[in-house]
Amino acid sequence: MIILSISDVTVTIAVLKPTPILGGFGKPLILGSSAAGKDFKNYSDIAAVLVDYATTTEEYKAAAATFAQKNPPAEIAIVSRRTGTTPEALVDILPKLFLKDWHFLISTSTLVTDITTIGDAIEADKSRQYFFRTSVQADLTAILVKKYTRTYGFYHIAAEVAKYPEAAWVGAVGSLPVGSVTWKGWTLVGIAPLDITATELAAIHALGANTYVTKSGTDVTSDGKAVSGDFIDLIHSQDFVVFSVQYAVQDLFNQAQAALSKIPYDNRGIAQIESAVRTVLQRAYLQGMIAVDEDGVPLFNTTFPPRSQMDAAQIAARNYPDGQFDFVPAGAVHTAAIRGTIKFA
Known part of the structure; x- marks a missing residue:
């Protein structure tokens, strides 16, 4: 993706939803945090990530999940927000990140306050898409009221959330040609399916989240929707056309x-x-x-x-x-x- 910070062209697009009748856009950015912090940097494979981030770091784990997929992106970016001396607040670092080259945001934080802070910024900017993960349905309830169209939740049990299923999802789908695929029905390398009933799955979807289940013997992503219920691929396509x-x-x-x-x-x-x-x-x-x-x-x-x-x-x-x-x-x-x-x- 090329950033057009200065331009003589303004493009606006309105999504006209039908009235009911009776009867490169694939580049992820991993946003982490550490005491000293690390600047925004691009990486073409997991070996390059290891130079800057140890295998025990959350940034590395998210990158590993992304690169492990069958259709991984050619490049990802990672930035680590400083939390030690003179810490950087999320609300301060995000505007700077919007000037960089990336499209999908993955955060190492699962705190609902961080998720909503990022989600608010993503929705206001209107040019990027954000994927978060959680094992707490109460957090989904708190996020649902935001009705985000550019923020996408991935619900799973805590052990699988630690493996970054949302990063795996972005790694599997995000770099494919925009508009050529939907985000539902993808098999994720390294992620185990959630063992739930159809009723439990419907409840997760009702909370505006997606998850990973077994359908007809195949492990697949359960849906491809935003918190608002809008489809991820539609928003991605809209961004592609506008840009x-x-x-x-x-x-x-x-x-x-x-x-x-x-x-x-x-x-x-x-x-x-x-x-x-x-x-x-x-x-x-x-x-x-x-x-x-x-x-x-x-x-x-x-x-x-x-x-x-x-x-x-x-x-x-x-x-x-x-x-x-x-x-x-x-x-x-x-x-x-x-x-x-x-x-x-």
Whole structure:
């Protein structure tokens, strides 16, 4: 993932939920803590992590769970918050971390106060996703009231929580092409399933959390939802589209300058901007984010009014404010109901 801290492009996206009818985005950051603290640093494998973090440290354990999966990320980052002399508060370090290159946050802390502090910051920033773990259902109850859409809980017994199941989950799924997969139904290396009934599983889901169970003889993640009930892959796809559109249009501006040219404020320039946006949406469709209609046509649209419809003040200010796009997410099938009939004749 590339950080665009300064840009001439603003992208906003609204998720329009249907009214009921009657009838690289894969990079994890591990946030730990220690007396002396350690600066933000990237690591390409677990051997590199061992240089800075002993096997007994929580940072190492989280990194090991991440790298142990079948589809591990090419790179992770780790930072250790200073807790000794002149300690760093979570609320102070988080804004600095949002300026760094990562997408998924994993914290070594399971304190509910730390989880909500991080969750609040993640929700306010609107560009990252946070995975936490817990073995305390009462903590899930406290977190549920926050209705986080970018914060995802992983419930398990204490012994398995110590193995960082949420880090394993990010390691297994996070680096795959955005939109190509859902977060439900993944087998995690090194994590044992939770032995519970269907009723107990439903209770965990009702608390806004996910867990790890056995279905049809296979150990899998039980769901793929945020605390709010939104799907993780939908939020991930939304982030991908917003960032990619912003990057593509800013790159269009940059390339024009590099070529000693400009984007003219007329229908030619507007068409260039629209083309950049449509290229992103086409890529999103190819990665599985966007649905198709009955004829196989991707369900996305762009609307970029011509210069003649622009306000004179906007033209004078060299600002084009009215470009729009929309798309229908492809989603995924998570459950099914199938009826059968036995016939004797």
